Amino acid sequence: MKEILLIALPLIFAAAAFAWPSERTRPWLLPVAGVLHSVLALWLLIDPPLLAANAWFGFDPLARAVLPMVSLLFLVCSIYGVAYLQIRAERKNRIFVTALLVMLGLLSLALQAQNLGLLWVAAEATTLVTVPLLHFNGTARAFEASWKYLLVGGTGIALSLLGSFCLGYASLHGGSSGDLTFTALVAQGAALTRPWLVTAWVLLLAGYGTKMGLAPMHTWKPDAYGEAPGMVGALLAGGTTTMAFVAILRVKQVVDAAGGGAMTERTLLAFGLFSMLVAALFLLTTPDFKRMLAYSSVEHMGILAVGAALGGAGIAAALFHVWTNGLTKGALFLSAGNIRRAAGAQTEDKVAGMAWRSPASARIFVVGILAVTACPPFGVFFSELKIILAGFQTNNFFAATAFLGCLLFAFFGMSRLVFAIVDGRPRAAARATGKQLRETPGVIVPPLLFLALSLWLGLATPPLLREAWNAAANILLPTP
Amino acid sequence: MIVALDIILRLAAWLLLAPLLPGIINKVKAWVAGRRGPPVLQLYFDLAKLWRKSVVLSTAVSPAHVAGPAAAWIAIITAALLLPVGPAGASCSFRGDALLFVYLLAFARFCIVLAALDTGSAFEGMGVAREVSYAVLAEAAIITALLTLCVQSGSVSLATMLAPSAGAGAALLAAGLFGVLLAENCRVPFDDPNTHLELTMIHEVMVLDHSGPPLAAILHGASLKLLLFAVLLTEAVLPLGKLSLLQAIGALVASVFVVAIAIGLVESLLARLAFRRVPLLLTTAFLFCLFALLVAWKGGRL
């Protein structure tokens, strides 16, 4: 019942938001929905329900291991959203608020989906509902970003449908009656027809990998993250990509059960390291600090993929990283949004001296960058450490070394850009024309909350979460 | 003796019947346009007239200018004799004669091109450039078509290849070969045989400096080539080898007639394409043949 509510609640709030008459009070629906959703999610985390056999969706260990993070992410973003929409009162927010809530509902559905088809439908709907969020600003650049997002994302989602069909056919050819729940597919195991299984894995990895933003299918990401409002970027980077990662994990579970474990691990490792490399190279050159966050997201998706390729310990570490990355990215996107508004531009040739113009946001941004580039004692440091350890344990020395090298380059690239925009004196033009942004608590507290969460995950990882990640990893890759 | 008689008979049929085809096409075009048009036998009159005329040679040309058309004419005749006529087979047949057939046609083109280049005129050089660049695509198509027939029949001899029907891909092959026929014989929409002294034509440019008997050889050779392609198209599609000799000849004549009418209709209804669109059309013809090949190759398993 609670798991249905997890999906239905945001959708009900979405309907309410759509019908809500007042532009000024509508944004308050966001935190209300966020609080209720988080309470439900945490309740389910502490007291997981039994999963009905053959259910199409349910709060299984994997959903338990990631869904509360998405819920918390939404909660903090929604608090920011109230302040943000007050600042941007000139734009109508009916569609924006509705789409945000629908997105939360669909993410909850996708993360809980136990059926290949249902998972796809939820992922597809999430793609569509993101489009209005991306062109909230209504500028030409926002339209361009949403066009590219829709075209690339649409193609990716189409490929994942084809992949789902192939997996369905593998099961059908292997003698099943057409039950596409993941438990049934896993139970079928080696009976799945091998050539179809390989085709399905390739297509699903390409499809959901596009959604996740693995290189070379990451091209939509810099545009979308660069043009979207900060909180949408945070939800995309922490929510939608998590959904895609979970989809890949679920498919991987099926392929592994059918004896394709070596293949999935090799491909994930290759995609992961390639994404990290591409992201590190772009991070060294990009002049735009919002696009920098996108490349950082590509890098962290690569880290997740590498983690997923490194056995049970690696998967548990990757799930840990989902939490640390999602929450730290939240702090970065929100503070970057503040800086962007204060500076009126987002490239290093136009932005400098933000430590003077928006001191609080700039400080949060710098600390956030340190956190996301894995400086202790933030959570990212520990999750990445665990992934590297898993790499050494599984004798992937080359992968672990390459991983460390990419992290180093990413650190160079990001710190270069961050100090360029934070340090120095504000540009004369910006001083003359820039609007003065008051750093109200509404836009400062949420990123601080994110930083606090990241710090908390690093210093004192709750045993409950650790247990949830390990349980999910055990389900995904049963240790013999 | 019988063999000699057979060859003479076939040779006579090819040589005498070929000029009839352009006459029929022109008649169809005239009929569609509502004109009376030239008589069907017009080409015969033209050839007779040209044969009686003397040759005007430029001071710049070498013997190749006259030898080229003659060699081309002989090559086309030889190619024609390689084609079988229904169950009677070809007058000369051996393993791999399909390759010789393609090479003879290419050799004929080479001779015409050489004779045209021999004049040293830039205008003819331009025509040659066009002819050769389109031929590259057209030859790809015809080779693919022959390959299809090879795969279909498991033989590389024209007599066995052309005897049965082209099977499941017959419609594709017919479309492809018809496109090649139009391109190779300089018909609309690739080239317009009616234009003269225009910068847009291909074949007519090349023969501009020829006169008298060499021109007659070129024109007669062109009509032979048209007939040859019409026969090839018919035999590739229809299972003539399975019929009796009389039936086969009847079917052959009837379908060549149909092809001629089809060419006439195409010429009346379509306009010549812009040059940059021609490669696309030739590629389409090539693809038709290629898919016929695909069907022949995969068809056995479906």
Next chain:
Amino acid sequence: MSGTMNLLIGLAMGFSLLALASSRLPSVIRAAAFQGMILGTLPLLLEEKFHWLVVAVAIGTITVKGFIIPNLLRRALRAANIDREVEPLIGFVPSLLLGAAAIIGAAALGSELPLRPEHAKTLLVPGSFATVVCGFILLMARTKAISQVCGYLILENGIYLFGLLLINTTPLLVEAGILLDLTVAVFVIGIIVDRIQREFDTLDTRKLTSLRE
């Protein structure tokens, strides 16, 4: 039965090549529409016995793929007053050859993948892969938004073709998923096309290049 079906699938592949070779936007739209209509009739051939649900699906598919979406696209074309000429990034002949290569590759791949006996004699798998790849080529090799949408449509058609393999066993969920996706996707794309038009006064996606490194 499978003979007719293979003929129709072959025709559908022909239409994707036609879309690749067309130099005018309306003919690209028409090719995609005809392809959609042909594919819409396939469920009727696939099902041995008459079933009202299958008929409904067929009618729905034909209406959506053959009429509604092409009309939306034509309306966008008219409303935005777009130049009818297709502007290719990859020329017509190379894209046609690429498409042909895709078909041959799909045929080769199709014979490698094992099929259930009832599907063994159909061209569903090669047809599907070939159509997907042709759609992909159209999507990438054209600059105009409308032709990219057509490419996406053809890609979707290919996926629909594959879905027919599962239509008997998997409930109409898959089917519904496609229709929802197709309508909504094109609808949203259409709205965006409209917006892009107003914003840029052109439908040339080459102008969408202010976001780059």
